[in-house]
Amino acid sequence: MSAPRRVLFVDDEQNILDSYRASLRKRFRVDTALGPEEGLEKVKSSGPYAVVVSDLKMPKMDGITFLNKIQEMSPDTVRIMLTGHANLDAAIAAVNKGAVFRFLTKPSPLDEMISTLKVAMKQYSLVVAEKELLRGTLRGSIKVLTDILSMVNPEAFGRSERVRRLAGYVGQNLNLKNTLYLDLAAMLCQLGCVTMTDTVLQKVFQGEELSAEERQIYDMHPFITKAMLSNIPRMEKVASIIQHQHDSLIDNPTQAVESRILKVCLDYDSLIQRQMEKQDAIDTLRLREGVYDVKIIDVLERGTAGEEGYVRREVALTDLRVGMVLDEALWSLDEVYIMVDGTEITEASLIRIHNFMKAKRLPDTVRVQVPVRQKVSDSD
Known part of the structure; x- marks a missing residue:
């Protein structure tokens, strides 16, 4: 099960932060930061957050500047601006700069805040899901293509x-x-x-x-x-x-x-x-x-x-592991070109090697580069 999505509230008034925590803690996992500098530190040390809600008017750094920095540090985080000043120019500037997802006036009614946070959480989930598609499903599909290329x-x-x-x-x-x-x-x-x-x-x-x-x-x-x-x-x-x-x-x-x-x-x-x-x-x-x-x-x-991070070893073919890199071309005993030097061993290449081994058509050992984190039985 994935970890619960967290929301960070940033304001320069502690009583307001306490109010957010008390009223929303049963529905969301709430963190607070007293001012923008503490907010940046929290994102750096405890992030990423699904949602960051910031006040507009704060000393030393206004909410627009703060949320722009959050965008640089954590691009996937959904950003919401709160202000007690119905400042249309500030709202337009924040939206145009891409700093915010929503702009709310304060005090914001509890039901409006809850509904906005729910929408923001969904937006964050969509962004994360998109990246997971690229990192997971798409990378897996590409690996199939490269495995085919390795054989052809x-x-x-x-x-x-x-x-x-x-x-x-x-x-x-x-x-x-x-x-x-x-x-x-x-x-x-x-x-x-x-x-x-x-x-x-x-x-x-x-x-x-x-x-x-x-x-x-x-x-x-x-x-x-x-x-x-x-x-x-x-x-x-x-x-x-x-x-x-x-x-x-x-x-x-x-x-x-x-x-x-x-x-x-x-x-x-x-x-x-x-x-x-x-x-x-x-x-x-x-x-x-x-x-x-x-x-x-x-x-x-x-x-x-x-x-960097590799050591050279000569290993038995039975000791080949995923992640090792061939340091020489692999030929069968009857001179069939199996794999070029520099090939990283994958599950598919192991299967191919084992099939040749069953036919007794491969040498006993091969030179490889072994990741330093990986142990080999005959070289420990």
């Missing part, structure tokens, strides 16, 4: 997995507020490659020269992915990120930050796959003036290029 085209899938880890590292260290779209775009950034021949893809991943026709085919794969994703609701932003993942910053200065991250990570991965040393790869990117967002390259150089 292990090289393209391996690249998307490597880039996903790089992009996740960069997004986290750039302090992006929402990395969901970046994560989904990285998962799907190579999906359009399923339309290409193995010959073209092998030349791309090995850094070989492409003919004009082959280059045109390869350059189309982000647009093909966009067309595929257009059939999935709420994937417009992800599709747009992928569409522009190969754009140079100098040609597209309004390029979304997620596309900029993918551009750097994809090109960095290409250099690494050509056996270039990490620092040499970073230096090569820096020499391409105007192509990349320099801040993103800085993040890659300061860190460990997305490998």
